[in-house]
Amino acid sequence: MLGTDTLLVSDDARVRVVTISRPKALNALNPEVIAGLAQVLDDTAAAARAGQVRALVLTGAGEKSFVAGADIAAMADMSEGTAREFARAGHGVGEALAGLPIPTIAAVGGFALGGGCELALACDFIYAAENAKFGQPEVKLGVIPGFGGTQRLARRVGLARALELCLTGDTIDAAEALRIGLANRVLPAAELLPATIATAKKIAEMGPVAVAEAKRVLHAGAGLPLAQANALEIEAFAGLFATADQKEGMAAFLGKRKPEFRGE
Numbered sequence: 001m002l003g004t005d006t007l008l009v010s011d012d013a014r015v016r017v018v019t020i021s022r023p024k025a026l027n028a029l030n031p032e033v034i035a036g037l038a039q040v041l042d043d044t045a046a047a048a049r050a051g052q053v054r055a056l057v058l059t060g061a062g063e064k065s066f067v068a069g070a071d072i073a074a075m076a077d078m079s080e081g082t083a084r085e086f087a088r089a090g091h092g093v094g095e096a097l098a099g100l101p102i103p104t105i106a107a108v109g110g111f112a113l114g115g116g117c118e119l120a121l122a123c124d125f126i127y128a129a130e131n132a133k134f135g136q137p138e139v140k141l142g143v144i145p146g147f148g149g150t151q152r153l154a155r156r157v158g159l160a161r162a163l164e165l166c167l168t169g170d171t172i173d174a175a176e177a178l179r180i181g182l183a184n185r186v187l188p189a190a191e192l193l194p195a196t197i198a199t200a201k202k203i204a205e206m207g208p209v210a211v212a213e214a215k216r217v218l219h220a221g222a223g224l225p226l227a228q229a230n231a232l233e234i235e236a237f238a239g240l241f242a243t244a245d246q247k248e249g250m251a252a253f254l255g256k257r258k259p260e261f262r263g264e
């Protein structure tokens, strides 16, 4: 069975919701949760390839916290070698999220601090509740972000804003996260999960190969010079004309009917 005591997994209409649930520690990420996430994302990749899952929503249990960071109690006595392994495992989860051929959306209510902010950043985009609080407070603990915060945050909000957040350890609210482009939408807490799932379901109705290609090209192109990135787009655009989904999508438009995409 998928999921564990601290990681709940539910599927509905080809949208998978993964909930990190350690409420007593504000859903902090210990090595067990990281290993569980890696396993769930492995399974999700297989389910996506089989057409069973077409979007993933990542959230935290309760309204107080998405994830309040990597687990400080678990990290306190780590050696350099163990810390390296822990950071590699956290990065592995980030890479697995980015590498999924389906969209991943973080639904952030309450604290998204340290590893929590980094986990949200590894998703394709973030919806936030009005009570969300984002930050990279690692310098207060004598360390730096270890699950991608120094890199993904800078790419999302710009180098100077990422430097300010990572160097001060300050926390920002949902309105500020929206203003700087860290969150895409801010919603009342009760509407956060339904609205995020609604967006996931909307994307799940689109041509799955096109969605996967759009995600792949956007992510891959972001790190490339523009000419190379544009070349990637041309190849992906052309390649989609060899798919049944392209024939179906365009025939449905011209026939004034709803497309029935098969993901092939």
Ligand code: CAA
Residues within 6 Å of the ligand: 024, 025, 026, 028, 068, 069, 070, 071, 072, 073, 090, 111, 113, 114, 115, 116, 118, 137, 138, 141, 144, 145, 146, 147, 149
């Ligand atoms: N790790 C372990 N336990 C944590 C935790 C964390 N990151 N965050 C909160 N908790 C625990 C608290 O220790 C507390 O446990 P007890 O009840 O057993 O004492 C419980 O969750 C509730 O927390 P608080 O009583 O502190 O709740 P609060 O409302 O007063 O404060 C908070 C909330 C501001 C988020 C505060 O808990 C806090 O500052 N947490 C730490 C945030 C942080 O520094 N995160 C970064 C971690 S380092 C990291 O993530 C490295 C990386 O990049 C990989």
